[in-house]
Amino acid sequence: MDATSHRFRDNARHALANGRLKESLASFTKTFPEKRQKVIDRLPEFDALRDEGVRIKNHVLANLDFYLERFEAKATAAGAQIHWCRDAAEARETVLSICRAAGARTVTKSKSMIGEEIAINEFLESNGVRPVETDLGEYIIQVRGESPSHILVPAIHLKGPDIAQTFREKHTALPPGRALDEPEAILREARTVLRGEFLAADVGLTGANMLVAETGSIVVVTNEGNADLVMSLPKVHVAVASLEKVVPTLEDAATILRLLARSATGQDITAYTTFATGPKRPGDPDGPDEFHIVLLDNGRTAMLGGEFRDMLRCIRCGACLNHCPVYAGIGGHAYGWVYSGPMGSVLTPSLLGAHQADDLPNASTFCGKCEQVCPMRIPLPTMMRHLRERQFTTGGPAAKGRGALKVWAFFARRPALYRRATALAIGALAFLGGGRGRFRRLPLTSAWTGPRDLPAPQGRTFQALWAERRRRKP
Amino acid sequence: MSSAAPRVGFFVTCLVDLMRPSVGFAAVKLLEEAGCQVEVPAEQTCCGQPAYNSGDRADAIALAKQVIAAFEGFDYVVLPSGSCAGMIREHYPRLFAGDAAWEGRARKLAERTHELTAFLVDVLGVTGVTAKLAATVTYHDACSGLREMGVKTQPRRLLASVDGLTLKESAMAETCCGFGGTFCIKYPEISERMVDTKADDLIATGADMVLAGDMGCLLNIAGRLKRKGSAMQARHVAEVLAGSLDAPAIGEPGRTS
Numbered sequence: 001m002d003a004t005s006h007r008f009r010d011n012a013r014h015a016l017a018n019g020r021l022k023e024s025l026a027s028f029t030k031t032f033p034e035k036r037q038k039v040i041d042r043l044p045e046f047d048a049l050r051d052e053g054v055r056i057k058n059h060v061l062a063n064l065d066f067y068l069e070r071f072e073a074k075a076t077a078a079g080a081q082i083h084w085c086r087d088a089a090e091a092r093e094t095v096l097s098i099c100r101a102a103g104a105r106t107v108t109k110s111k112s113m114i115g116e117e118i119a120i121n122e123f124l125e126s127n128g129v130r131p132v133e134t135d136l137g138e139y140i141i142q143v144r145g146e147s148p149s150h151i152l153v154p155a156i157h158l159k160g161p162d163i164a165q166t167f168r169e170k171h172t173a174l175p176p177g178r179a180l181d182e183p184e185a186i187l188r189e190a191r192t193v194l195r196g197e198f199l200a201a202d203v204g205l206t207g208a209n210m211l212v213a214e215t216g217s218i219v220v221v222t223n224e225g226n227a228d229l230v231m232s233l234p235k236v237h238v239a240v241a242s243l244e245k246v247v248p249t250l251e252d253a254a255t256i257l258r259l260l261a262r263s264a265t266g267q268d269i270t271a272y273t274t275f276a277t278g279p280k281r282p283g284d285p286d287g288p289d290e291f292h293i294v295l296l297d298n299g300r301t302a303m304l305g306g307e308f309r310d311m312l313r314c315i316r317c318g319a320c321l322n323h324c325p326v327y328a329g330i331g332g333h334a335y336g337w338v339y340s341g342p343m344g345s346v347l348t349p350s351l352l353g354a355h356q357a358d359d360l361p362n363a364s365t366f367c368g369k370c371e372q373v374c375p376m377r378i379p380l381p382t383m384m385r386h387l388r389e390r391q392f393t394t395g396g397p398a399a400k401g402r403g404a405l406k407v408w409a410f411f412a413r414r415p416a417l418y419r420r421a422t423a424l425a426i427g428a429l430a431f432l433g434g435g436r437g438r439f440r441r442l443p444l445t446s447a448w449t450g451p452r453d454l455p456a457p458q459g460r461t462f463q464a465l466w467a468e469r470r471r472r473k474p
Numbered sequence: 475m476s477s478a479a480p481r482v483g484f485f486v487t488c489l490v491d492l493m494r495p496s497v498g499f500a501a502v503k504l505l506e507e508a509g510c511q512v513e514v515p516a517e518q519t520c521c522g523q524p525a526y527n528s529g530d531r532a533d534a535i536a537l538a539k540q541v542i543a544a545f546e547g548f549d550y551v552v553l554p555s556g557s558c559a560g561m562i563r564e565h566y567p568r569l570f571a572g573d574a575a576w577e578g579r580a581r582k583l584a585e586r587t588h589e590l591t592a593f594l595v596d597v598l599g600v601t602g603v604t605a606k607l608a609a610t611v612t613y614h615d616a617c618s619g620l621r622e623m624g625v626k627t628q629p630r631r632l633l634a635s636v637d638g639l640t641l642k643e644s645a646m647a648e649t650c651c652g653f654g655g656t657f658c659i660k661y662p663e664i665s666e667r668m669v670d671t672k673a674d675d676l677i678a679t680g681a682d683m684v685l686a687g688d689m690g691c692l693l694n695i696a697g698r699l700k701r702k703g704s705a706m707q708a709r710h711v712a713e714v715l716a717g718s719l720d721a722p723a724i725g726e727p728g729r730t731s
């Protein structure tokens with residue numbers, strides 16, 4: 001997908017004007033946090049589990065080369081083929097050449113954010129290979145020509161009638177008078193259409209939630225079971241995963257799975273959790289003849305050495321999106337790229353590069369809810385602040401109010417002058433207020449007074465009144 | 475006796491200083507009634523949070539040094555704001571991490587810094603106040619107070635002792651109001667959606683008044699309530715606890731003194 005993160009402000013304005021989106025977001029950002037809370041309340045050791053998850057990931061990040069090499073050795077021994085790719089372009093070429101070698105015309109896909117990150121669909125399509133999304137939400141947005149608005153629930157911005165209409169327009173071979181009012185009917189129709197695609201596909205393309213170094217396995221979780229068909233029906237399976245997905249052992253993978261499902265969807269465990277190790281062996285009833293694993297860096301090792309390293313602990317659970325009041329207002333598309341919400345506000349600038357997503361880390365109130373719910377205890381606000389600090393010197397929205405901030409700081413650093421200046425200014429402002437108690441409009445304050453009244457100051461500063469009180473009774 | 479009274483350095487915070495000094499006097503009253511000897515160092519202006527959150531480390535550090543120097547002689551530093559208190563307690567030590575001359579001083583100050591209601595309840599062991607208010611109120615948990623300073627039960631405990639007062643919780647009490655310092659003027663449309671959601675949630679309680687412990691949120695919330703034509707009043711929790719209700723509520727007409 002083409003990033004529009006640099007147009008964040010326009011995107012956000014557009015999103016805020018969309019009444020349907022407001023409804024979808026309101027119900028989604030209520031139900032998901034509730035579900036999560038319920039399932040966590042049932043698990044008293046959840047916080048200890050978080051600590052363990054953080055420990056595992058920190059350990060991996062400190063020994064990333066070791067575990068990646070071990071993973072490669074184990075996966076290769078099991079018959080998988082490993083492809084190391086530095087960036088998105090290399091990964092795309094690698095996937096395409098595997099498809100070409102297999103003579104592939106159709107590729108089935110299960111939901112993969114790394115697939116979105118490298119824009120694999122557009123690339124395959126333009127090279128004559130037809131990708132078909134098989135996760136219901138991804139399928140819906142694929143036929144609509146949209147991008148996901150949530151890393152877990154890609155079509156969360158849509159409502160039933162939107163989807164029904166899309167299906168009527170796209171599935172022209174089906175009877176036009178059919179009923180599509182119920183979600184079940186939509187699901188049934190998608191299933192019917194996709195069944196043929198599953199069987200016709202030459203290559204199956206998945207991401208991976210984890211790579212297990214101990215066994216050389218990839219782990220893929222879904223709630224629809226579609227990934228299992230994508231992995232086992234075609235003769236070739238390609239999994240694309242970024243480097244930080246590796247974990248040392250199966251035990252570690254189990255720990256993270258327990259965190260993931262609870263944080264993501266409020267489930268104890270996802271409906272389908274699949275460990276895939278190597279291609280089909282002699283005697284296996286099914287499985288692909290070839291199993292390729294693309295290990296993609298795409299900016300990860302650059303993050304490893306710097307102040308955004310903690311971000312590499314992210315397991316893409318989406319909890320920070322589900323709980324973010326800014327996301328709840330504008331939805332995922334406004335962020336302009338595959339990753340949205342607080343995690344996107346840190347990842348997108350890191351991965352897309354300087355000045356491609358400058359608004360994102362600024363568009364946060366630092367309310368701290370994301371860090372509170374992140375199973376990996378990623379200090380998201382702290383990292384957004386680091387990004388602002390960078391902008392303050394190199395330019396960007398954080399530097400925009402720089403002049404005013406410097407003037408204010410000039411006074412704030414000189415307490416006696418500050419006291420005199422503020423007493424005058426506040427007195428003048430209170431005078432303008434004229435006892436009405438608030439302003440509906442005031443020159444130079446339109447950003448404040450656009451949406452809300454400005455309460456008028458009481459008239460004297462505390463410092464001035466306190467000095468008087470001290471003179472009266474020292 | 476007076477030698478045993480804890481010496482409290484009161485950091486009034488810039489918004490209370492400039493916009494609503496009555497909150498500062500209410501806080502001082504509460505502290506004095508609880509047996510503290512309260513002083514207000516003249517060398518205070520702002521804790522530096524606006525600079526810090528805008529990426530301006532240099533000014534944040536300069537202001538933090540000014541605060542540390544002004545307040546390090548006291549037994550405690552108390553603020554009528556969870557946000558500014560969080561800045562001193564959570565972020566000053568980080569600002570000076572690795573700075574041999576200042577890190578220790580920042581840490582020491584951080585350890586002695588408290589949000590007003592948490593200080594009264596957790597440190598001084600205050601269990602109730604003598605104020606009266608016949609009204610139904612709802613409470614907004616300001617983000618930094620809640621998540622950085624652990625302020626949640628303390629104001630509610632004190633409010634429970636106010637004669638005649640009923641507390642009605644809102645569904646989204648812990649959700650950000652969309653103030654966020656400079657956020658609200660940098661992203662006014664997003665802030666508008668957030669504060670509108672907040673206002674609707676508060677109005678749904680049917681309460682007469684919303685209370686909170688941070689002036690930033692209160693100015694934002696009161697401003698939106700007024701813009702929506704709501705009759706709900708907004709006040710800092712200290713005003714109610716101290717029984718200092720002479721000043722009109724935030725954004726209401728009338729002269730203070």
Ligand code: SF4
Binds near residue numbers: 313321370373378
């Ligand atoms: S940053 Fe944390 S909460 Fe957000 S998706 Fe990643 S792991 Fe989940």
